[in-house]
Amino acid sequence: MNLQLKVWRQQNANTKGNFTDYTLNEISPDMSFLEMLDVLNEQLLGCGQDPVAFDHDCREGICGSCSMMINGKPHGPENMTTTCQLHMRKFNDGDNIVIEPWRASAFPVIKDLAVNRSAFDRIIQAGGFISVNTGNAQDGNTLPIPKPDADAAMDAAACIGCGACVAACKNASAMLFTAAKIAHLGYLPQGQPERHKRVLRMVHQMDSEGFGNCTNTLDCEAACPKGISADNIAKLNQDYLKAKLRGISA
Amino acid sequence: MFSLFQFLRSTVFTKIVMAVTGLMIVGFLAGHLLGNLLMFSGPEKINAYAFGLKSLGPILWIVRLTLISALGLHVWSSIKLSNRNRAARPIAYQEKKSLKSTFASRTMMYSGLAILFFVIYHLLHYTFGLIQPQTYFDNSYTLKSGEVVHNVFNMVVAGFQNPFIALSYLFAIIFVSAHISHSVSSASRTLGIHNPKYLALTSRIGRALAAIFLIGYLSIPIAVFSGIIKPACDNTEACAAMKDCCK
Known part of the structure; x- marks a missing residue:
């Protein structure tokens, strides 16, 4: 799959951010969305550029780290799915994908897509x-x-x-x-x-x-x-x- | 005292104020519609009803002050909350999809603002008589009991025979209906009803009320403008100036 990405880049909470366009070629539809971003970062590092910062941890849908707005929907187009469990087969070849951080004054941007x-x-x-009080847990059936x-x-x-x-x-x-x-x-x-x-x-x-x-x-x-x-x-x-x-x- | 102060400051409390005052206004709208529909039973009924309301004296003023306070608090809480909401997202999304929310629920502030302007206009029009003074002040009606009262019937007919006024009411009623469609379920949630069965019921009630208010309130300007309701025949200049007078 070939994709056009529009990713929010922001140095830190105090600087103004802006969108940067990236082109990705030969992305496997079996990749997760985060793996696709990993490929993007490999590509950026290869060119000596700053990789896109994003939060991730378990990559199995239970840690709640991989927060990003994908095409106007939190965690992307699939319902009841975190970004790490979203697969590229949900997108089409040639798609434009807009990726933004959560936008809330209570969630200041740390860098790029990572928010606090x-x-x-x-x-x-x-x-x-x-x-x-600490101590042995009582038998569950007594409650x-x-x-x-x-x-x-x-x-x-x-x-x-x-x-x-x-x-x-x-x-x-x-x-x-x-x-x-x-x-x-x-x-x-x-x-x-x-x-x-x-x-x-x-x-x-x-x-x-x-x-x-x-x-x-x-x-x-x-x-x-x-x-x-x-x-x-x-x-x-x-x-x-x-x-x-x-x-x-x- | 600290606790009470915190309560007054919390968003949850402000929402409760919004919900309670909003439901009071919904109640008023239902009563107002029932009264207004007397337009279809002719000048005698609605003029006697209006005269009856005005003769309530102190009770009328208690109701009026209650409603004005409810509206005032409703507006105050909406300003307070929407200022907060704007501050909570200083940078807008480049792309943002609405998922489950209705258009009406997302635009409550705009429909509310439009309704506020309409309420002022509506009061100036039919309560203070400043929009069409000729049909307001020089317009009396003699009830069967012999009492000479204000001719509300002809005042309303004169208003809605004017296409601009009829059109402005049409838009206002659409805003009211949109606002009401989200109001009942939202207020119920704010007041703590959380049983899914009751919540489904409240959202049906809200939509039904929105439809009833839309059809009910619109029926009057449409009936007047299309000539179904004609002015009551009398010898006043106000009547003579109207379309279909004494036809």
């Missing part, structure tokens, strides 16, 4: 955990959990923190991420003691990071590579309101 997603870590640090709750918690826990929800949202809102992290603990008994404080603290942190707000357009759930439902956002809203009505302070 530490804002997500700080949201987790604000309350996305349970406080338990009865209704099957629908266990399923809902597991679905929400599938979030890999890739940031596609923020990237797809017209407001660059992190509500789907925050809601998923709140829901996967909120459905389980272990998450109950800190449930109210958790939602207040995490929402406060989310707002402080400068993300936009949710206008319920649902583009986030369509972009999510793990298919996490935006209904979790409504659950976050309910938890938030309940915590406030009970007079709980963060």
Whole structure:
């Protein structure tokens, strides 16, 4: 396959970036999208040029690193797929492909396509955990959990923190991420003691990071590579309101 | 107090303000439509209804102030939130596809702004009578009870016989309908309804209301402009100046 790439190049967070055009020839349709970028970087290094920086780690769809906007869609054209699991056979010979980093003030560009997603870590640090004393884990069967709750918690826990929800949202809102992290603990008994404080603290942190707000357009759930439902956002809203009505302070 | 302050500042709270005030306005729109449809039962009914509303005195003012406050808070929260949203993405994408969102949901700010201008225009037109003063101030009607009241019926007919005014209302109603189509489901989500079955229902209710408001509100200017609703015959100059007067 021969491809025309239009890639965002930016030295660092403080410089202005711009698009650069590249031509790639003889790309195998069996390559993953990241392997295609590897070929591009080999080519650039061969010419003594700076390779395109992009994040990647597991290359098996679970680490959430390989974040990039491909032709206007987070992680590219295939639904519920991360960039590393996207294959070049999804494209046609001669295609133009536009590759951009996530664009959000809360995700500053580190270099080229790599953005700093530490804002997500700080949201987790604000309350996305349970406080338990260490020691042996008790027998799982002593904590009865209704099957629908266990399923809902597991679905929400599938979030890999890739940031596609923020990237797809017209407001660059992190509500789907925050809601998923709140829901996967909120459905389980272990998450109950800190449930109210958790939602207040995490929402406060989310707002402080400068993300936009949710206008319920649902583009986030369509972009999510793990298919996490935006209904979790409504659950976050309910938890938030309940915590406030009970007079709980963060 | 710190907690309350944080609550007031949070985007989730601002969204709740937006949702509650928005639903109040949807309720008003439903009532306003029912009243307006009295245009189809002739001048006696709608003039008596309008006179009845105006005779409510303090209750009318409580309702008016509630609605004005709701609208004010709705606009305030939308400004606050959209400023935030603009700041959250300072550099736009070169290419951005919309995935699941509807056109109406993405353009709430624009339809909302258009509606705000329309509301001001609509109030100047039919509440303050400044757009067409001749058909507003010199226009009375004698009810069967003998009471002399404002002739709302002829005022509306005179308004919609003007093609420019009829057209401006047509556009405004399309904006209202688009805005409403996203409103009910969005407000329900913001207020914490998260059961998928109820969410599906709220989005159907929103779309149904959008269709009902579109057809209902549009039916009046269309009926007037096409001559289905004719002016009530009286000897005033306002009537004489209208098309189809006493025909």
